[in-house]
Structures are given as structure tokens and as C-alpha cells.
Amino acid sequence: MDKVSKAARTVPVKVTVNGEPWEGEVRCEETLLGFLRDRLGLKGTKRSCESQVCGACTVLVDGLAVSSCSYLAWEARDKQVQTIEGLACGGKLDPVQEAFVKHSAVQCGYCTPGMIMMVKALLMENPHPSREEIRNWLNGSICRCGTYVAVEQAILDVAGATE
Amino acid sequence: MLRPFELVEPTSLSETFGCLEHHGEEAKVYAGGSELLVAMRLGLLHSKMLVNIKHVPGMDQLELENGSLRVGSLVTHRRVETSALVRERFPLIARMESKVANVRVRNVGTLGGNLAFAEPHSDPATLFLVYGAEVVLQSSRGQRRIPLSEFFVGPYETVMEPAEILVEIRIPSFPQGMKGAYIRWGVLERPALNVAVGARLAEDRLLEAVRVAVGCVGPIPIRLQQLEESLRGMELSAAYQHIGSSGTAVRQWLAPVSDIFGSDDYKVYMVKTLLQRALRQAVEGDDHG
């Protein structure tokens, strides 16, 4: 799509969200988080710190994990956005979701959608992460309920680790 | 909530300069937005217009030229961290990058944005200082190259003129035989303290060349040239001792203040400790890049 060559308050955007195309205008200051929650009604993506510290708002843009709270919606123009709602397929949970259920890697669940999207990004890049790689990757994904150990177990499980 | 602003997306440098000159103070360069959007949301900064420079060609190179690493200002932390070239030739830089913020910030945050913002708690700034890095700045009046050690003026302040932008960072390899170390310390996202050391031992195990940089403590990251001078020619054990007893000088050079990262006394103590550790890591380790 064309770049904005004259100063503008809105930007024309074509974007694919969880496989569904969307086309329209977004305000320059509209965040991807606001766009997903308030326009598309995709409330799985959570708002928390709004400063890239906690990870609750994590979504994938062309496979890259980003903090949607601090990512302007027009930046996703011509790209593929994936949110927690896009993981389950035909009523069947994604293997990462299954592993979170199996290991009770959820307490209140507020951090979970972002945590799971972070894990998706990790496994795409590194299908068999070590414990240390998992910890480094999730530095910046905060769980106030302290599910970290269960999350780590779930990841090791889904990645086929033998321990 | 972010207050409304306008967006422009230049596709050339001349268009960028034209736009920045025309709009003056009202316009802000926007790269990854990781600093800018947080500052705007907190109301620390308001901009009527963002100038997205990510479509301007010629600022995304990551390559080796005559032994120097050329990093275009739009290159992200994550790209530096995962680059095969950087991992092979400048492993210390790749490792430093792997500790910056978190993966999401590294996916969008650029090296140009990091240095241009001159936030005192920068990882790359401190490490790049011991390499003797330079920054390339450009405006409609032309290009200039200046040492990174002369780039920072104060917190959030650099020598960049209005309507001038940072286009590239040039990082020379260490001289033959020099090895380096970088240590960041802290419990929050950004480092509370960081130090970088480059050192070369002569055959008689005396320190032949030493470079020392400290960040986060003073208003800007700096090379401690006086300390470098006095360490030169010392035996290692004498060097550790010298660093250990340089508290008064460190306090004078860095002018530490007490803040959420620690008290001034704590910072002076930790700078000494981390410098000793970094020197040991440098000479005992294997980081030639």
C-alpha cells in the first residue's frame, strides 16, 4: 500500500488478521492493541503496562512477536497479524494451548494469551529450546500469578524435550 | 492513550530533511517507536507529527568494510543479535544485544534510535565506546562523521542539529591482540550500570593497551581516559588493585546521583567491582571482536 507522502491524520491500511482480510482507515495514533480490541472485538489480546514491559499484549506480525500496546496499527499494513484467537483451528486447540492446559500453566489467565503468542514465536524460530533459552526469551513476559515454572514445563513438553 | 498526531513517510533522505526543516520542532523522527511512543504516552513528550524514516533507503546495511562493522541506523537490535556476521566477527556485540530489553523491543527498536535518544541507560552506547565507534550524521548541508565519544552532550541530548539525522554507526574491530568484555548489571529492564573493557597484554603480561567505558552512572556514557592512562603498563594484579582504590576518582569522573537504580555510594562501589571483573574477563576470555 502507498506510503503517506503528505502529512495525514489517518492512514489507509490493508491487513490480514488471523487469515481474514481487513481494509480501511486507521488514525495515525491508533495502536494495534486498540485496533484489535476495539474495532475487531478481539479481546483476547490484553492491555496492561502499555510500555513494552509485561508482554500481555503480545501478537505476531509477519511472525515477529511485538507489543501491540506500543505498535501503531498502520505499521501492520500489508502484513499478517496473528492473535490468540487465530490459534485454535476448527475447534481444536493449538499444541501450545494444549500444553498450557495440561500443565496448568494458567492461573488468572490475564498474561496467558500474550505468553502463548511469545511461545509461538519462540518455537517458530527455535523448535527445541533449552531451559535457559526459554528463560531468556520470556524475560519481559510477566505473570503476576507466578506460573513461570509451569509455563516452562509446558514449553519443554510441546517442544518434545525428554526431561 | 496517545494524543492525535500526523504522520509523514518520506522515501528519500532529501524528502526527510525537507520535511524536518519545514515543520521544525513540531516534527519528530520516528524509527522503531519504542522510546518515542512510551514517552508520548506518559506525556513526557508531545509531537504533532511523526516522520517515519523506515522507508528511506540506505540506512539498513549491516556489513563489514575494511574491518569495520557498518550498521545502518534502521538496523534493529534483533538483527544485530542474530546476524551470522556479527556473531562471528563481533561476538561481544551479539551477546550484548541479546540482553537488551526483551525480544519484542529488540524486534522493533533500532540502533539509530537507541543512540539518537541518548537515554543514559543504553547498552550499545557503552560497549561501542570501547571500539572507538563513530556515527555518521546527515542533513541537507551534507554529511559529517564524529566519534561516538563526542556525540552525547547530556541525558537525551546529542550534538545533532535540528533536521539532522543519524544514518550509520561505524564500529572498527579491536586492534590486533586486544580482547574485550561487557558487563551489564541491574534488575529492571534497562541496565542500572554497565561497563566495557578492551585490553591487550604484552608478552611480559603487562597491560599494553586498555580501554574502559562506563555507562548509566553519569549523565552520558564515557571512556575513562585517565584510568586507561594509569592502567597502561601495569601488571594485572596491580591493575585490579588500582581500580579498587580509584573510588574518589570514579566519583569525580562520573558524578553519580542516587536514584531508583541505587545510591551514589553503591554505584561507585559497583563500578569498581564490575571494572575489575570486566578486565579479568577480557584478558582471560576469548573475545577478540
Ligand SMILES: Cc1cc2nc3c(=O)[nH]c(=O)nc-3n(C[C@@H](O)[C@@H](O)[C@H](O)COP(=O)(O)OP(=O)(O)OC[C@H]3O[C@@H](n4cnc5c(N)ncnc54)[C@H](O)[C@@H]3O)c2cc1C
Ligand atoms: C521496556 C523497554 C526496555 C528497554 N530496555 C533497554 C535496554 O535494556 N538497553 C537499551 O540499550 N535500551 C533499552 N530500551 C530502549 C530501546 O527503546 C532502544 O534501545 C531502541 O533501540 C530505540 O530505538 P527506536 O528505533 O525504537 O527509537 P524511536 O523510539 O523511534 O526513537 C527514539 C528517539 O530517537 C530519534 N531517532 C530515531 N532514529 C533516529 C535517527 N536515525 N536519526 C535521528 N534521530 C532518530 C527519535 O526522534 C526519538 O527521539 C528499552 C525500551 C523499552 C521500552
Ligand code: FES
Ligand atoms: S501491555 Fe503491552 S507490553 Fe504490557
Ligand code: FES
Ligand atoms: S496467570 Fe495470572 S498473570 Fe499470569
